[in-house]
Amino acid sequence: MPSPLKNLALTILLALAVPVRAQTGGELHFCLHGEPKTFNPILVDDEASENVRYLTGGVLIRLNRQTQALEPALSTSWKISRDRRTITFHLRKGIHFSDGTPFSSEDVAHTMRLLMDPETHSPTGDAFRSGEGTAQVQTPASDVAVITFPAPIAGLERLFDQVAVLSAHSPKKEMAVLGPFYVADYKAGSYVLLQKNPNYWRHDAQGHALPYIDSVRLDIQRNRDIELLRFRRGELQLINRLDAEQFERLQRENPAVTRNAGTGLDAEELWFNQSPAAPLPASKKSWFGMTEFRKAISMAINREDLCRVVYAGYAKPAYGPVSPSNHFWFNAHLEDPKYDPQGALRLLAQAGFRLDNDTLKDRAGNRVEFTVVTNSGNAAREKIATMIQQDLSQVGIKVNVVTLDFPSLIERMTRTFDYEACILGLVNTDLDPNGQMNVWLSSGENHQWNPSQKSPATAWEAEIDKVMREQATAPTEKERKAKFDRVQQIAAERQPFIYLINKDVLLAVSPSVVGAAPVVLEPWGLWNVDTLRLGPAPELGVQK
């Protein structure tokens, strides 16, 4: 064939090939914000490793991050016994690990043994430790695994979303995976390279093997500004979690790349130190212990302003421990308290406080003044504290704001109890209330307002203890929900935590990523990574 004709034919072929090639293959680039501490899925305890686990691990049951419903994954079905101690899995047949080792019920048994072994110190395994003794795993057939726990576990099936199955026989041990990608290369401090798992079990509706993308490169980059700069240069295709300022800036430059997944699960909250061991004056201990005082503070804080000024509108006022984004567990019957400084003053007056020349004083004539601590370097929290300072000055309360480096703050919160009030964020990665057990039980270390109590200090804390334990063993989800609704109601009535805002989950996704549908649950923009496709990288049209 003459050369011009050859070229023409080649051009036509390439032109025809473009739409297909744009749909499969390619490398997805994004950043991890820290070094992954481990590639062993049962030892995962940090966000970076969790991202790698999600991308590489195959699980028996997968929580669909969009619908928040559980879906079969490596198991085709499962059944839980009435006493909620035993779960029986029916496994998919003909599945292989990334290195070709066949998958069977023995691998499930091996994974559970490692997970529950106290010597392994698996953070994922902690959630399964419901009572004394170990879990028993039976494998009556190669595609059936029966796991029996020593005590009932509420929300048992949901916990398996975090359990990546390990191979019992592969020489590659934890590096042999069942997820969409496997770890192909890792350079400490630089990157993790994941390659497509050729034996991944999922296929799309047309029967094409998933994932569509050939590889994922996760650059380790702690600096968020550099991450944003690289995204704007087109070097990255996705940023999970932007702060409001970055998001707004990016939206001004190119609205097409910004995605607001909606109100997130994380909350910012204020609480008063009610620990009897706190070295605080008796008067302050008495104020902080009064429900009316805490409720009045809550009423005097303008949450709408916090959302608008601090988060540029990318947040919603928070009134309880569960974000409205947690569809099942959110108690929609609770009334949203309104910003009402006058109402706050009335409540304070009922509790014996009085306003004297714009200064609030207690019964004994002490000026109401307290110090709020928060961690330094978190601009949003510092702004929240400064705004609360002004809001509370409207009801005659003087607030001092002190920022401390994180280790000093934790030392005061957990050991010396030498602080008056604190603003911090509650990171919620689990939809299920069992994940908050350590926060709500009075004996819990994260029961921040008065941690590690030997017996509940108040009647309402005793009731929370009782209801939380009941929900953990209730036989049906409906009953559990009713119990946890009551916990939310008590929290709203007593305000041990004054919830301030729920931040929106903000992301940046390059238009070259086809099929991205960010959600409010981790891993946000990557939850459907196996069905993402990469198209041609368009010009972002942003400042380089």
Add this chain to the structure above:
Amino acid sequence: MNTPKLRVICASVLCAIFVVGLFAGTVSPYPYAKQFRERPNAAPSSTHLLGTDSLGRDLFARLIYGTRVSLLLAPAAALLATLLAGIFGGLAGLVGGWCEKFILAATDLSMALPLLFVLLALRALLPLDISPVLSVIATFALLGLLGWPSSLRVVWAATKNLRNCDFLLLARATGCGRWRMIVRHLLPNLRPVLFAQFWISIPVFVLTEATLSMLGLGVIEPLPSWGNLLRGLEDISAVTANPWRLTPLVLLALVVICFQLILPAQEETA
């Protein structure tokens, strides 16, 4: 422009800035903590000469109150540091022997400590329920108490040089008492060094406070200082969009330059 004229201009600029800072309450159109929440990040206008910050606070008001904090307390901290350096550096240089060794070892140890981390640790040890004003005084007092070692080395070297000077040997030979020798002969000759150390320390402390505030550990909210005003510059694209946010940086640079240009005059006149 000749040097004396330049020094006069610098001194006038510094005086003007000091006066504005001193009378911040009169000059400022608004209280520094007042939040105009409907107008966050507003551009300069007749209502807000330098616009507003991210919480809607008037930046002009915060700048002049911040000037008061930074320019009144930095010299106080510099004075404290110079005083400590003068006393201990002079003592080491004059007495010599084990006293000199001990003081110099302590100085070397202090210089080896990372000042920033020491400040962070000391700040964390302070009680939490102190007011913002006390906190700012504590911050500068800590700066003064910890900022002496480098000045001490200079003072020690100058004193050691002077100790072996002919005029001091002569004074000693004629039976001049120790205190008279210090007051009449040594101190007047150390004055230029002490002045230089004092003037050098002021911008250093202003900048250290700025660094501490950038870390959220200097002057606490809502009290402004140049340091916490400079935090608004962390976001470079926000600065590009709102160039007036650079005003605290311009003022800081101006003050540091003025101090540096005045400094030789002190050395020459002493």
